[in-house]
Amino acid sequence: MQGFTIRRVVEDTTPLRDFLMKDMGISRKMLTLVKHEGKIEVNGIHRTVRHELERGDEVVVTFPNESPSPHMTVSNRPIRILYEDDSLLAVDKPAGIATIPSRLHPTDTLANAVLGHYARIGLSSTVHVVNRLDRDTSGVVLFAKSGFIHHRLSELQKTNRLTRTYVALVEKEVSPQTIDAPIGRAEGSIMERTVTESGQHAVTHILDCQNFNRDFLLTIRLETGRTHQIRVHLRHIGHPLIGDSMYGGANRMLRHALHSASARFIHPLTDEEVSIEAPLPQDFRYT
Structure with missing residues (x-):
């Protein structure tokens, strides 16, 4: 076929x-x-x-023709679709769900839910995740409906032609700035990362800082995509995310206050600009 x-x-x-x-x-x-x-x-x-x-x-x-992995379980978890066409799908990921299956979360992940969506619309395809988010990060996640589209979007990411913007909540005002500090694994930890000279090149741009209730809402763009990059860089400059217990944030949310707010890119088939936005989650408003 x-x-x-x-x-x-x-x-x-x-x-x-x-x-x-x-x-x-x-x-x-x-x-x-x-x-x-x-x-x-x-x-x-x-x-x-x-x-x-x-x-x-x-x-x-x-x-x-592509077929789903026989090892992936179909989930009926509902998904909030932000954008969809014949080659792309963008989903508003809720906090508290893993993006892809792992040993700790083998079945009820966003990828499993997308596979369920594919089954409902009659699409036979591998689940191609373009960008992953931490389990407790919410917002835009892109999926390609074919290996070709996945390759094209990955190439856009490598050359910063697929730009993603995040919003984050911190307790104190932060001036717009660029954080250029290498990130590596923290000694003695599997999960935690830290700024270290032996780490990988990592650049985070803080574009804006606005008053938000009693806190401050940052607008952030990543130039690189290291594990926990925003969380590590904000701790590095003394402004950890609210709710980020791993990196010293105030214990005022049930998860760290980080949200993938938008994605912009040129569509790999139509050459038209695509702009996708995920609304601010409710838990940001009640910290």
């Missing part, structure tokens, strides 16, 4: 292999899969990647 299909019109003479990889954004690994299990056509005729394209040719690539 064949699955996801994309088509493009050629603008200049070029080898088909180059067009598939450079213009259509198909990775080398995925191209090998398409050659063996999918279909590549030029003007309706099957062609090998050695074919020379001419201006005006139409290239159609059909990817192999």
Whole structure:
């Protein structure tokens, strides 16, 4: 069975292999899969990647059909959909649920719930998570409905063309600034991270700080995506998240006050700008 299909019109003479990889954004690994299990056509005729394209040719690539992992359990947990089309899904993740299955949370995760949504709409696909959030972080999580879209969105993330904005609650005012401090695993801990010279490069931009009830609401953009990055960097500058017991935050919420508020990117198929927003969660308003 064949699955996801994309088509493009050629603008200049070029080898088909180059067009598939450079213009259509198909990775080398995925191209090998398409050659063996999918279909590549030029003007309706099957062609090998050695074919020379001419201006005006139409290239159609059909990817192999995907199937969900047999090890993943379908969950009927409801999801709040922020955006959906034939290739993308964006969900407003609640706090207290893991993004993907793990040893501690093997079944009732956001990914399991998305698999349940796919079953309800008749989509046979692997669950491709584009961005993960900590269990107690809420907000926008993106899912790609095919391996090709997942690859394209991952490439956008690497080059900061998929931007995600977070909001966070702290007790004291913080001036807008950039925190450039490497993050690594804290000594003697599996989960905790810390700023350390031996850590990985990590950059956090605090864009704005506003009064919010008796606290302060920060708007934050990540340049890198290290584990617990915002939480670690805010502790590093002396402003831990409210509710973040691991990193010294005030014990005034049942979870750390961090929310993935928005995601913006150019759609990998339509080239149109997509802007997705998740409303501020209720527990932020009653700290």
